[in-house]
Every structure is written in structure tokens, then in C-alpha cells.
Amino acid sequence: MPVPLTTPLPVLPADPAAIEGFIVWRLQRLRHGQTLAIDATTPFMRIGVDSLEAITLMGELEQSLGRPLEPDLLFEHPTPRALALMLAVHACRGAPP
Numbered sequence: 001m002p003v004p005l006t007t008p009l010p011v012l013p014a015d016p017a018a019i020e021g022f023i024v025w026r027l028q029r030l031r032h033g034q035t036l037a038i039d040a041t042t043p044f045m046r047i048g049v050d051s052l053e054a055i056t057l058m059g060e061l062e063q064s065l066g067r068p069l070e071p072d073l074l075f076e077h078p079t080p081r082a083l084a085l086m087l088a089v090h091a092c093r094g095a096p097p
Contacts, residue, residue: 012064020084022064026057027080040081044074061087 012019024038030053038047044054054074062069065087077083 011066012061014088016081016084016088019061019065019087020080023057023061023080023084026060027053030056038080040084041079043078044080045078049074 012022020040024040027038027047027049031048049057055071058069058071058074069087073086074083077086
């Protein structure tokens with residue numbers, strides 16, 4: 001059973017695996033529950049993330065991580081894994097990315 005998009009967002013720990021899992025999960029939900037398997041090492045552009053999905057994902061990450069994020073981070077860190085690692089490193093340092 002698909003999780004509705006209105007499900008409250010979790011507060012994410014500074015754990016790259018948790019952040020990566022959240023990114024992949026949200027991309028699957030944003031793609032309207034498509035059964036497309038999303039690999040964390042596949043570039044966002046190859047997954048087919050459009051600008052609206054990118055903005056939505058970054059806004060949800062801001063909310064879940066409790067800090068502002070630059071919108072271009074998704075393009076500077078082109079895979080879910082790369083983005084998650086960068087976010088986790090900055091969370092451990094207590095500095096915004």
C-alpha cells in the first residue's frame with residue numbers, strides 16, 4: 001500500500017543511510033508511487049527528476065533536517081547518495097551546507 005504524500009515528514013538524524021533512504025523514498029512517492037526502483041547511485045537527471053520535484057525534495061529535506069538548504073545542492077551532488085553524504089557531514093559539523 002503506497003504511503004500518501006500527506007504523511008508527516010520525519011526528523012532525520014545526521015545519518016547518511018537514513019537521509020539517503022528518505023531521498024529515495026520521497027522520489028518514489030513524488031513519482032506517484034511508480035514501481036520504478038531508484039538506485040541511490042543513479043544521477044537525479046537520469047532518474048528524470050524535474051525542477052518541481054527538485055524544489056519539492058529540497059523543501060522537504062529542509063523541513064526534515066531543520067535547516068535551510070541551497071536549491072542548487074541537488075545539482076552539485078548529483079545522486080541521492082552524494083547528496084545524503086554531504087548533508088550528513090554538514091549536520092555533524094553543525095554548519096549549513
